[in-house]
Amino acid sequence: MKSHEQAPGTTVFVLLGAISLSHAFNDLFQSLIPALYPLLKESLTLTYAQIGLITFTFQLFSSVFQPVVGWFTDKRPQPYSLPFGMTSTMIGLFLLSRADHFHWVLVSVAFIGFGSSILHPEASRIAFMASGGRFGLAQSVFQVGGNFGNSLGPLLAALIVVKYGQHNVAWFCLIALLAIFVMFFISRWYQRNIHLLPRRKTKESGSLRKHGLSNRRIAVAVAVLLTLIFSKYVYWASISNYYQFFLTEKFGISKLDAPYYLFIYQFSVAAGTLIGGPIGDRIGRKYVIWFSILGVAPFTLLLPHVSSLTATVVFSSLIGLILASAFSAILVYAQELMPGHVGMIAGLFFGFAFGVAGIASATLGWIADHHGIFTVFNACSFLPLLGCITVFLPNLKKRGV
DSSP, X not given: OOTTSOOTTXXXXXXXXXXXXXXXHHHHHHHHHHHTHHHHHHHTTOOHHHHXXXXXXXXXXXXXXHHHHHHHHHHSOOTTHHHHHHHHHHHHHXXXXXOOSHHHHHHHHHHHHHHHXXXXXXXXXXXXXXXXXXXXXXXXXXXXXXXHHHHHHHHHIIIIIIHHOGGGGGGXXXXXXXXHHHHHHHHHHHHHTGGGSOOOOBTTTBOXXXXXXXXXXXXXXXXXXXXXXXXXXHHHHHHHHHHHHHHHHHHOOOTTTHHHHHHHHHHHHHHHHHHHHHHHHHHOHHHHHHHHHHTTHHHHHHGGGOOSHHHHHHHHHHHHHHHHTHHHHHHHHHHHHSTTOHHHHHHHHHHHHHHHHHHHHHHHHHHHHHHOHHHHHHHHTTGGGGGGGGGGSOOGGGGTO
16 A cells, blocks of 8 residues: 555544535535625515525535536546635635626526535545544534534624625635635545545445345435435525524514524534534434434424524524434435445435525525515424434444444
8 A cells, every 4th residue: 555545444534624624615605695695685676586596596506416426426536626616616706796686696606506516525425535434423524514614604794795795705715715725635635545435336346235225125215315305405495594584574683683693503503413423323323313303393393483582593503403413314324325326425415405405495485575484484394394204214223334
């Protein structure tokens, strides 16, 4: 083995940290978009439906390409794809800082979305490579970076953009340049350690599957996981895009203060993400999925009916904390169902999640325009009850996976 190659079975925490930081940069930039909605709604006189279309456009570009990127790079790894994707994001940020029309906003978020579509399957694959077998931990470290970036987005938007003007989005291009530098370091490691990637089935090696499940059982399990992603991300779309408007209409807070409350929610999401993966490594991912999706239902059902701002913030934080613990467990569970397809699975699940969130954002915006923001939150509060279908997932831990 060459000296710069990593030995299999070793958890490379430096790389996991760099991947997490890259994810933080990426999701910081994409979280600027919903954080700017109150400002854009006022300056460009947008409707809720147009706000939903902005999110739909971003999620469309960030979702459609992800499975394609994952499938292609499973076959032909592209170590330097991460800096390329961040360059697209940087272009989108600059265009967003200059966008003076609704259509230019759509073009801007499309560039940002395309950059995100490259990062998620590729960075998830690198986290898998650097995990040393601790897959849940690696995915949680990777995910927590993204959620931390998501939480910083509204805060920085309030301090820099909402306060001083939309053109200040251009300053974030400097952060994108820093992200590209970090990604070049990751890309060099990736290129040197491609041997850590799990290989697909061959005649000589046989199947990589250790669980012994039939193709039909795997298909049912994947369908269940995608349904859980649907419930999680439709609800998440209601909070991420319309929570500020909900607080403004219900409690009369100002547009300058609203991003701070979104920051609190996003920070709780980051904390929940870090918890879910390692617990899944220890007790089994199915139990984490059970608790995360179904366990959040009492809080989502009560949230629209809470009468005080403090209680609303507490409930939304608990929702973010519990709900966020599921994604790492769901993703690693799916990768264990279909070993050798790490990038494709990551692209499929990230892409499906983003696509669902985009369509939900547009639909919920239309509902908010016609029936009010409170109808949106009341309707979405029942979605976590879909967590009951977790009962149809096989317990992979008992099967020796």
